[in-house]
Amino acid sequence: MDLQLKDKFAALWKKYFYNAELPITFYYTDEEGHAELVKPGSVPRCIIGALSSVRKGKSSCFNIESVGCFGGKRYLGFAEKIRPNFEYFLSCGIPGELEGERYKKSPELVKEWIKKAPVFKAPARYAVFKRWDKLEESDAPEVVIFFAQPDVLSGLFTLANFDMAEQNGVIAPMGSGCSTIVQYPYLEKDSGHPRGVIGMFDVSARPYVPENVLTFAVPVNRFTTMVENMEESFLITGSWQAVQKRIKQEKREN
Structure with missing residues (x-):
């Protein structure tokens, strides 16, 4: 992990999004020890429910036995x-x-x-999920995942489209909650023009997130560019400052 990128994003996130929830990340590895391995049956069957603790700061590692549902195994690439x-x-x-x-x-x-x-096959035995502030130099995040309220999501959506001429710099494919935070953004990393992915429209997964939250997931190669663009984008304008006030208010109310 590029620790300079880690610190730079953390500072800019606080500057422009106040204390909105930090993103989580995921990557594949064959190495043990990057996070605690989830034991079968110890977390909700739905991977979205299982990630609740990661959002709170507990890093977790999954293998094929850790994931309880057919869909989760498939969309994490552990089984076709x-x-x-x-x-x-x-x-x-x-x-x-x-x-x-x-x-x-x-x-x-x-x-x-x-x-x-x-359809894709996981390139390694383990999928590691860590919140952004928990990343260490030995980590190699491949996808960055935000669980975001509408105002925050609008900022991420607009930032992802900031330097793209095409109309669809962000996509919203139909799929399970886990496919839109793992499979689709992971596959986007190899695209000539990686896109962000809005998700969590899966009705079955909705009970595992707050009623006013969707997800925005993006491969880290695209995310890095988004971070580089932050301080010359709309985020420095009065238009965004008006939205910022609401983000600050929403955090206080929650």
């Missing part, structure tokens, strides 16, 4: 297998056998959606 009858699970279900989530209109539509969905 989909749960049995997934096309029914995501749509109408099977009467008397399987309750459907009804996120897609039909099993056939789910099958078509799966064909277009990205």
Whole structure:
């Protein structure tokens, strides 16, 4: 980890976003000891629920046994297998056998959606999650993840688009909560123009975050550029100062 980048972002975050929640980061490694390994069954099955403690400052390391749900294993790259009858699970279900989530209109539509969905294999045995202020020189974060309220999210969204000519410098793909903070932003790192990813629209994952929070995740190569742009962007204008006041107020009220 570039400790100068760590300190620079921390200072600028406090300057422009006051005490808004710090982001968490994640990366893959085959090395043990970067964080405590999560024991099977010791955290919520949903990876979003399991990350609640990371947001509070407890670093965690996951392997394939740590993750309790099929989706989490798949979207962290630990397994390609989909749960049995997934096309029914995501749509109408099977009467008397399987309750459907009804996120897609039909099993056939789910099958078509799966064909277009990205798949990747984790490059190492462990996925390490750490809050930004807990990073050490030996860490190598690959994705930065914000759990953000609307005003903070607006700042991140605008900053991500600041130096891009295309209309979609940020995307909001349909997917599970964990896919939008791990899989999609991780794959963006190898793009010629890495984009930010807004997520946490997954209805099943919503109970694990506050009602006024979504996520913004971005590969660290793109994040570094965003940090470099902060002090010449809209963040130094009166328009942002008006929003800053609300961010400060929101933090006090919470």
